[in-house]
Amino acid sequence: MALGERNRGLGSVVWLALFATAPSEADDGGLTVLSWGGAYERAQQAALFTPYTDATGTRIEVAQYDGGLEGVRRAVTEGEVPWDLIDMTRSEAMAACAEGLLEPLSPALLAPAPDGTPPEEDFLPDSFGRCAITHSIFATVVAYRRDAFPGTRPDSIGDLFDRQRFPGPRALQRTPAVNLEWALLSYRVPHEELYDLLSTRRGLDLALARLDELDEIRWWEAGDTPPQLLAEGEVVMASGYNGRFFDAMVNRGVPIDIIWDGQVQEHETWVIPHGAPNPEAARDFLRFATTTERLADLSRHIPYGPARRSAAVRVTTHPDSGVDMRLHIPTHPLNAERALAKDEAWYARTLERIHDYFRAWLAKREEQ
Numbered sequence: 140m141a142l143g144e145r146n147r148g149l150g151s152v153v154w155l156a157l158f159a160t161a162p163s164e165a166d167d168g169g170l171t172v173l174s175w176g177g178a179y180e181r182a183q184q185a186a187l188f189t190p191y192t193d194a195t196g197t198r199i200e201v202a203q204y205d206g207g208l209e210g211v212r213r214a215v216t217e218g219e220v221p222w223d224l225i226d227m228t229r230s231e232a233m234a235a236c237a238e239g240l241l242e243p244l245s246p247a248l249l250a251p252a253p254d255g256t257p258p259e260e261d262f263l264p265d266s267f268g269r270c271a272i273t274h275s276i277f278a279t280v281v282a283y284r285r286d287a288f289p290g291t292r293p294d295s296i297g298d299l300f301d302r303q304r305f306p307g308p309r310a311l312q313r314t315p316a317v318n319l320e321w322a323l324l325s326y327r328v329p330h331e332e333l334y335d336l337l338s339t340r341r342g343l344d345l346a347l348a349r350l351d352e353l354d355e356i357r358w359w360e361a362g363d364t365p366p367q368l369l370a371e372g373e374v375v376m377a378s379g380y381n382g383r384f385f386d387a388m389v390n391r392g393v394p395i396d397i398i399w400d401g402q403v404q405e406h407e408t409w410v411i412p413h414g415a416p417n418p419e420a421a422r423d424f425l426r427f428a429t430t431t432e433r434l435a436d437l438s439r440h441i442p443y444g445p446a447r448r449s450a451a452v453r454v455t456t457h458p459d460s461g462v463d464m465r466l467h468i469p470t471h472p473l474n475a476e477r478a479l480a481k482d483e484a485w486y487a488r489t490l491e492r493i494h495d496y497f498r499a500w501l502a503k504r505e506e507q
Contacts, residue, residue, distance in 0.1 A: 168197060168198075168417075168420070169197060169198040169199060169200055170197060170198075170199050170200070170223045170224065170417060170420055170421060170424055171199075171200045171201075171202060171221060171222045171223050171224075171416070172188070172199055172200070172201050172202070172222065172223065172224045172225070172226065172424075173201075173202050173203075173204055173222040173224070173225040173226065174201055174202075174203065174204075174225075174226040175203065175204070175205075175206075175226060175362055176203035176361075176362070176363070177361075177362055177363040177383060177386075178363070178382060178383055178385075178386035178390075178441060179362065179380075179382060179383070179441060180201055180203070181440070182382070182437060182440035182441035183201075183226075183437065184201075185436075185440050185458075186433060186436040186437040186439070186440050187427075187428045187433055187437060188201065190427075190433070190436075191424055191427050191428070194427070195423075195427075197420065197424075199424075202221070202222065205360050205361060205362075206227075206228060206231060207231070208231055208234060208235055208238075208240070211225065211235060211240055211412055212235075212238065212240060214412065214414075215239075215240045215412060215413050215414055218414060220412050220413070220414040220415055220416065221416075222412055222415065223411065223415045223416055223417045223418070223420060223421040223424075224409060224410070224411055224415070224421040224424060224425065225409075225410050225411075225412055226407065226408075226409060227271065227407075227408055227409075227410050228405055228406070228407060228408070228483075229268065229271060229273060229405065229406035229407070229408050229483045230316075230405070230481065230483035230484075230486035230487050230490070231487075231490075232268060232270060232271035232408045232410050233268060233271070233483060233484065233486075233487035234486075234487045234490050235270070235410065236268065236269050236270035236271065236410075237487065239413065240412060240413055241270035241271070241410045241411060241412060241413055242270065242410075242411040242412070242413055242415065242418060243269055243270055244267075244268075244269075244270055244271065244272055244409075244410070244411065244422075244425075246258045246259055246262070246267045246272070248422050248425065248426055249262075249272070249425075249426055249429055250426055250429070250430045250431075252431050252447065252448075252449035253431055253432075253449060254449070256449065258447075261431075261447045261448055261449050262446050262447055262448075263276070263446050263447075263448070265406070266406070266446050268408070270410055270411075271408035271409065271410045272408055272409050272425065272429060273406040273407065273408050273446040274407060274408065274409055274428065274429050274434060274437075274445075274446050275406075275407045275434070275437065275438070275443040275444060275445060275446060276404055276405070276406060276407070276443060276444035276445075276446065276469060276470050277380055277381060277382060277404070277405060277407055277443045277444075277469065278380070278381045278402040278403060278404045278405070278469035278474075278478070279312070279316075279317045279378060279379065279380060279381075279402065279403045279405070280378070280379065280380075280381050280384065280397050280398060280399060280401075280402045280403075280469075281293075281296065281299050281321075281376055281377070281378055281397070281398045281401070282365070282366075282369060282376070282377055282379060282384045282395045282396065282397050282398070283305075283369075283375060283376045283377075283395060283396060283398065284369055284372065284375050284376075284394060284395055285394045285395065285396055286394055287305075287307055287375040288305060288375070291304065292396070293305050293376070293398055294398060294400065295398070295400045295401070296321050296324050296325060296398065296400050296401025297324070297325040297327075298398070299321060299325070299376060299398075300322070300325045300349055300352060300353065302352070302353070302354075305375070305376070306375075307355070307374065307375030307376070308355035308356070308357060308373065308374045308375065309353055309355065309356055309357070309374055309375070309376045309377065309378075310356070310357040310358075310359050310364070310365050310368045310369075310373075310374040310376070310377035310378065310379075311350075311353075311356055311357075311358060311359070311377075311378050312358070312359055312360070312378055312379075313358035313359065313360055313501070314494070314497070315493050315494060315496070315497035316403075316481070316486060317378065317403045317481070318346075318350060318378070319337055319343070319346040319347075319493075319497075320333055320337075320401075320403055320479060320481075321378075321401055321403075322345070322346035322347070322349035322350055323336060323337065323342065323345065323346050323349075324401050324479070325349055326345065326349070330479050333479070333482075334482045334485045337485075337493075338485075338489075343493075343496055347497075347500045351504065357373065357374055357377075358501075359377075359379075362379065362380050362383050363383060365377035365378060365379035365383070365384075366379060366383050366384055366386070366387035366391075366393060366395075369387070369393060369395050370387060370391070370393045370395075381397060381402070381442060381443075381467070381469055382441040382442055382443055384397055385441065385442050385467050386441070389457065389460050389462055390459070390460070399469075399473075399474045399475075399476075399477070399478075400477045401477060401478075401479060402469055402474065402475070402477070402478045402479070403478075403479050403480075403481050404469055404470070404475075404478050404479070404480050404481060405481045405483065406446070406483065407443065409425050409428065409429070411425075429446070429447070431447055431449040431450045431453065432450075432453075434446065434447050434450035435450040435451075435453035435454055438450065438451075438454045438464060438468060439454060439455060439456065439457060439458060439464055440457070440458065442464050442467035442468045442469075443468065443469070444468045444469055444470035444471075451470070454468065
């Protein structure tokens with residue numbers, strides 16, 4: 140997900156490029172999917188896009204973005220939507236749906252499990268929204284360089300803010316989400332009280348005060364940036380997506396470990412933007428991509444938890460390295476013991492207000 144602020148949406152150059160490529164794909168019956176790039180897109184190509192093309196002959200063009208609703212909002216408003224399907228976090232999908240930016244989706248379009256279990260029983264709770272269908276559970280976590288701390292190593296989310304025991308620069312996503320939660324967790328605020336406290340000015344000020352204690356922060360936007368910063372030794376700790384860190388550790392040999400304490404789990408969904416060029420073809424792909432077999436295969440390529448129970452029990456080893464992927468999935472019991480489920484409904488309701496507050500704090504910090 141280039142440095143800069145994630146929720147400002149697509150840059151003008153990328154925006155124009157997407158519009159330039161989309162018409163040819165729509166004209167030849169292909170699909171244009173908006174996704175996140177990097178290791179995640181490579182996993183999608185192997186587990187979803189290439190198999191779908193092989194099965195149907197439909198070519199899939201993939202465009203990349205870093206999240207945010209500005210680009211989607213602009214496209215829908217101007218009636219120039221270049222994508223048929225978007226891979227979107229659930230909190231942003233809920234906000235986009237409320238704005239009328241997305242098409243409604245029904246679980247009736249999904250395939251049953253191999254044993255005939257209907258989707259409503261096979262998918263995890265809260266997987267179906269009015270305009271979105273969850274396909275995976277990912278986590279934002281903290282990773283650190285092992286060689287930066289040869290003695291005692293960090294093992295709790297509070298260690299992210301402990302500069303005395305664990306000195307060195309950090310990399311954090313340029314967004315309030317997750318950073319605010321971790322800041323309050325470092326005060327030992329109980330999980331069940333976090334979002335009530337963040338709904339108050341006092342809670343936001345407490346969280347931002349904790350973040351202000353970190354004097355060396357590299358802000359990131361693109362999902363492949365934190366593993367790269369760790370690999371190059373520019374930071375000693377970084378927030379990021381567990382799948383990107385897995386790719387760096389296993390496929391590139393970067394000497395890092397993940398702190399699972401305080402991981403923030405979130406649903407990743409498929410949505411169809413209002414005015415998509417090929418909405419029925421998009422629904423056909425969505426049905427294919429959310430089958431038990433496809434979701435299990437996706438989790439074998441990148442360790443995100445499949446949204447279907449029937450898929451979770453079929454996750455085995457990484458196709459290239461042979462690593463047991465079950466141990467690297469955020470929903471595995473050993474990893475999820477101290478996990479926090481992101482309150483996506485809270486973010487959908489407060490998205491603009493919280494981001495405005497965070498931007499004001501960040502601007503003041505950067506002036507100092």
